[in-house]
Amino acid sequence: xxxxxxxxxxxxxxxxxxxxxxxxxxxxxxxxxxxxxxxxxxxxxxxxxxxxxxxxxxxxxxxxxxxxxxxxxxxxxxxxxxxxxxxxxxxxxxxxxxxxxxxxxxxxxxxxxxxxxxxxxxxxxxxxxxxxxxxxxxxxxxxxxxxxxxxxxxxxxxxxxxxxxxxxxxxxxxxxxxxxxxxxxxxxxxxxxxxxxxxxxxxxxxxxxxxxxxxxxxxxxxxxxxxxxxxxxxxxxxxxxxxxxxxxxxxxxxxxxxxxxxxx
Amino acid sequence: xxxxxxxxxxxxxxxxxxxxxxxxxxxxxxxxxxxxxxxxxxxxxxxxxxxxxxxxxxxxxxxxxxxxxxxxxxxxxxxxxxxxxxxxxxxxxxxxxxxxxxxxxxxxxxxxxxxxxxxxxxxxxxxxxxxxxxxxxxxxxxxxxxxxxxxxxxxxxxxxxxxxxxxxxxxxxxxxxxxxxxxxxxxxxxxxxxxxxxxxxxxxxxxxxxxxxxxxxxxxxxxxxxxxxxxxxxxxxxxxxxxxxxxxxxxxxxxxxxxxxxxx
DNA sequence: CGCCTGCTTGACCTCGCTCAAGGCCCGTGG
DNA sequence: CCACGGGCCTTGAGCGAGGTCAAGCAGGCG
Numbered sequence: 001x002x003x004x005x006x007x008x009x010x011x012x013x014x015x016x017x018x019x020x021x022x023x024x025x026x027x028x029x030x031x032x033x034x035x036x037x038x039x040x041x042x043x044x045x046x047x048x049x050x051x052x053x054x055x056x057x058x059x060x061x062x063x064x065x066x067x068x069x070x071x072x073x074x075x076x077x078x079x080x081x082x083x084x085x086x087x088x089x090x091x092x093x094x095x096x097x098x099x100x101x102x103x104x105x106x107x108x109x110x111x112x113x114x115x116x117x118x119x120x121x122x123x124x125x126x127x128x129x130x131x132x133x134x135x136x137x138x139x140x141x142x143x144x145x146x147x148x149x150x151x152x153x154x155x156x157x158x159x160x161x162x163x164x165x166x167x168x169x170x171x172x173x174x175x176x177x178x179x180x181x182x183x184x185x186x187x188x189x190x191x192x193x194x195x196x197x198x199x200x201x202x203x204x205x206x207x208x209x210x211x212x213x214x215x216x217x218x219x220x221x222x223x224x225x226x227x228x229x230x231x232x233x234x235x236x237x238x239x240x241x242x243x244x245x246x247x248x249x250x251x252x253x254x255x256x257x258x259x260x261x262x263x264x
Numbered sequence: 265x266x267x268x269x270x271x272x273x274x275x276x277x278x279x280x281x282x283x284x285x286x287x288x289x290x291x292x293x294x295x296x297x298x299x300x301x302x303x304x305x306x307x308x309x310x311x312x313x314x315x316x317x318x319x320x321x322x323x324x325x326x327x328x329x330x331x332x333x334x335x336x337x338x339x340x341x342x343x344x345x346x347x348x349x350x351x352x353x354x355x356x357x358x359x360x361x362x363x364x365x366x367x368x369x370x371x372x373x374x375x376x377x378x379x380x381x382x383x384x385x386x387x388x389x390x391x392x393x394x395x396x397x398x399x400x401x402x403x404x405x406x407x408x409x410x411x412x413x414x415x416x417x418x419x420x421x422x423x424x425x426x427x428x429x430x431x432x433x434x435x436x437x438x439x440x441x442x443x444x445x446x447x448x449x450x451x452x453x454x455x456x457x458x459x460x461x462x463x464x465x466x467x468x469x470x471x472x473x474x475x476x477x478x479x480x481x482x483x484x485x486x487x488x489x490x491x492x493x494x495x496x497x498x499x500x501x502x503x504x505x506x507x508x509x510x511x512x513x514x515x516x517x518x519x520x521x522x523x524x525x526x527x528x
Numbered sequence: 529c530g531c532c533t534g535c536t537t538g539a540c541c542t543c544g545c546t547c548a549a550g551g552c553c554c555g556t557g558g
Numbered sequence: 559c560c561a562c563g564g565g566c567c568t569t570g571a572g573c574g575a576g577g578t579c580a581a582g583c584a585g586g587c588g
Contacts, residue, residue, distance in 0.1 A: 053504075071414045074500040079414040093407070096400040101407050101505040124396075128389055135399045136360040138406060143357070143365050145409030150335040150343040153416045153461025157544070188566065197417025202544050204568060236338040240317075241365040421576070452534060463577055468536060 013038060014061050014113055018087050019133055021175075022245055029127050036123055039114040043106040049090075050104040056094040058116045062086050065110035066187060069102045070194065080194040082144065083107075083168065083187075087175050092134065095120055108186050143241045152197045155236065158206040160196045162235030165216055167242070169225055174244055181228060186221030277302060278325050278377055282351050283397055285439075286509055293391050300387055303378040307370040313354075314368040320358040322380045326350050329374035330451060333366045334458065344458040346408065347371075347432065347451075351439050356398065359384055372450045372485075404507050411505045416461045419500065422470040424460045426499030429480055431506070433489055438508055445492060450485030 016033040019025060025033070040063070043049055049067060050056060067084040081102060084090045090104045095117055124131035144167070151163050172183035189207065193200045210216045215231045217224045225231055232238075280297040283289060289297070304327070307313055313331060314320060326348050333346040333354055345366060348354045354368045359381055388395035408431070415427050436447035453471065457464045474480045479495045481488045489495055496502075 069410065071410065073414060073418050075418075077418045079417040081410040081413045093403045096396065096403050097407065097507050099504060099507075101507070102410055125392055128392070128395075131392075131395065131399075132360065132388075135395075135402070138399070139357045139360050139402055142402060142406040142409055143361065145406055145413060146333065146335065146345040146366055148413050149345045149409060149416060149461075150337060152413060153343040154337050154339075154341045190566080197413075199545055200566090201546080201568090205544090208568085240363060243361050243363075243365070454534075464534090465536090465578080466576055469576090472536085 013115075014063055014087070015115075018061070019130065022133055022136075023129070029130060032123055032126050032130070036115050036119045041112055041114065043110045043112065045106055045108050045110075047106045047110075048103055049106055049110065049112065050094075050100055052100055052103050054094075054100045055098055056091060056100065056117070058114045059089055059092045059094055059120065060112040060114045061089045063111045063113055066107040066185070067104055067110050068107050068191070068194075069104050071102050078194050079197060080191065081148065082141065083195065085168075085171055085175065086177070089134075089137070092120075093138065107191060140243045143243060147241045157196070157198055157202055158209045159235045160198070161192065161203065161206045162210055162215065162231050163237050164192070164195055165210075165218075165223060165225060166228075166232055166235055166237040166239075168223065169228075170239055170242055170244065174242075181226070182222055182224040184221060185218070185223035277379075278327055278351070279379075282325070283394065286397055286400075287393070293394060296387055296391050296394070300379050300383045305376055305378065307374045307376065309370055309372050309374075311370045311374075312367055313370055313374065313376065314358075314364055316364055316367050318358075318364045319362055320355060320364065320381070322378045323353055323356045323358055323384065324376040324378045325353045327375045327377055330371040330449070331368055331374050332371050332455070332458075333368050335366050342458050343461060344455065345412070346405065347459065349432075349435055349439065350441070353398075353401070356384075357402065371455060407505045407507060421460070421462055421466055422473045423499045424462070425456065425467065425470045426474055426479065426495050427501050428456070428459055429474075429482075429487060429489060430492075430496055430499055430501040430503075432487065433492075434503055434506055434508065438506075445490070446486055446488040448485060449482070449487040 013033045013036050015036065016025070016030065019029075019033070039058075041060075043065075049060070052071070062084050064086055067088075067090060068080045069082040069084070069090055070078050070080045072078050082090070084104075091100065094100060124134065147163075147167070151160050155163060168185055169178065169181065169183055172178045172185070177183055187195075189203045190200045192207075193203045196203065198206075207218060210231075211218075213230075213234075214226055215234065216226060277297045277300050279300065280289070280294065283293075283297070303322075305324075307329075313324070316335070328350055331348040331352075331354060332344045333348070334342050334344045336342050346354070348368075355364060358364060388398065411427075411431070415424050419427060432449055433442065433445065433447055436442045436449070441447055451459075453467045454464045456471075457467045460467065462470075471482060474495075475482075477494075477498075478490055479498065480490060
């Protein structure tokens with residue numbers, strides 16, 4: 001199942017595009033990145049990409065689609081602890097933690113690029129700035145977890161849902177997948193329930209409330225936020241925790257280009 | 265308030281003890297660690313050690329006491345996203361993330377050791393294994409956050425509380441602060457409410473239930489688990505997510521010694 | 529002694545869960 | 559082309575876990 005559709009190759013590494021969104025690479029860094037062998041694979045919706053208890057020898061970057069990290073508890077209920085969008089590396093942690101403590105599952109169809117651990121380790125040893133950037137990335141993941149703990153622990157259902165929508169919109173924007181205040185977000189209400197820790201029925205009712213207030217629409221796999229300021233206010237959303245990079249518009253555009261380049 | 269009671273000095277670095285619990289240091293690593301200047305400070309209970317929005321130029325290791333990372337939402341409710349025990353570095357993330365997204369507050373009286381970022385950066389550049397170990401540490405933090413999301417999102421009140429108790433017991437054991445199945449845990453029921461996302465009243469009732477089942481006692485700042493297996497079963501606790509290091513008993517004892525050495 | 533903080537208990541209420549049924553959309557097969 | 563079936567969304571009714579408010583209690587400390 002974790003078998004690949006094509007052999008490892010040396011096409012442009014998507015890590016390169018991801019890192020260029022953050023800082024300018026040296027020639028040496030660029031070369032090192034290009035030497036990391038890649039293996040692409042496509043997973044159908046619902047397939048498990050990595051399983052709790054696994055001891056992977058490689059990690060992957062999500063290139064396309066939406067995936068989720070999730071835990072199942074003894075009663076059989078499932079909690080999604082993180083949603084992944086293109087550019088994320090959901091199991092990079094296995095580079096340092098031997099055994100996975102959660103499943104990673106494809107929500108929609110997902111295209112991913114696997115990289116062997118030995119290659120990533122070599123990359124990090126040779127390029128401390130890249131290592132630092134990946135470390136930083138995992139710190140941002142942690143910041144998102146903190147916000148989710150707060151979201152689930154403290155906010156009422158409609159606010160909780162609104163908060164998730166705000167987060168996803170900004171993260172999608174950061175990788176250029178939005179168009180205005182719309183972005184692709186093809187998840188079912190059942191999945192939103194696993195994300196927010198609430199029942200599908202209550203997700204539905206909360207959603208109706210947000211719709212009724214003209215704050216969002218959410219249909220056909222597209223999320224649209226009609227009034228960002230009011231939704232952010234309503235949900236108590238403050239983007240600080242996403243630690244999005246400040247960068248001049250020109251640089252942002254350049255790296256967006258590099259990104260879509262790598263993706264095709 | 266973030267002023268120090270004594271000047272930076274070069275006494276044994278508690279990082280050294282913490283790292284020795286994980287792997288054996290080379291002479292060079294040891295020397296580098298000893299060159300990181302330390303500044304100790306004591307915070308009274310309830311004091312804020314670091315504040316949301318801060319841009320710290322140094323990070324600290326908790327040497328003594330219990331601290332908490334917390335977020336306040338617009339309604340004024342507070343969620344604790346992480347409890348810290350000696351050996352933790354609650355704001356190490358500021359090494360890579362410019363601005364803090366949460367407060368760090370002393371729950372009990374806390375003794376901490378500050379280290380300047382420039383010194384830590386230098387340490388990491390010179391010693392890739394130390395950098396990797398710190399990175400790994402932040403990945404374990406993230407794993408704990410994932411479990412908390414799951415705990416708060418999916419478990420009923422008594423199970424949720426039991427789960428927190430199991431986690432704290434194991435973390436305390438890992439640094440040798442337990443005696444048998446008892447460990448110091450001087451937090452109020454109100455704090456447990458902020459940890460679990462439930463009201464103080466309901467913490468109290470859940471606690472009574474756990475006591476009634478002869479699973480735990482929790483009084484005078486000491487947590488005791490009377491029947492580990494039954495509590496773990498009850499709370500659905502699986503320690504995998506703590507990623508505790510396997511190590512031979514001898515080594516564990518040695519590093520416990522080093523730890524208590526550094527602490528006095 | 530009196531106060532303050534934290535624990536305990538009761539009464540009431542509500543947010544969100546469960547169970548259940550009906551509706552819509554879309555893909556598949558006759 | 560239409561019938562059928564399966565997801566997924568929607569809605570209703572009833573219930574229960576946990577919140578809120580309020581009061582009483584116990585222990586430590588000035």
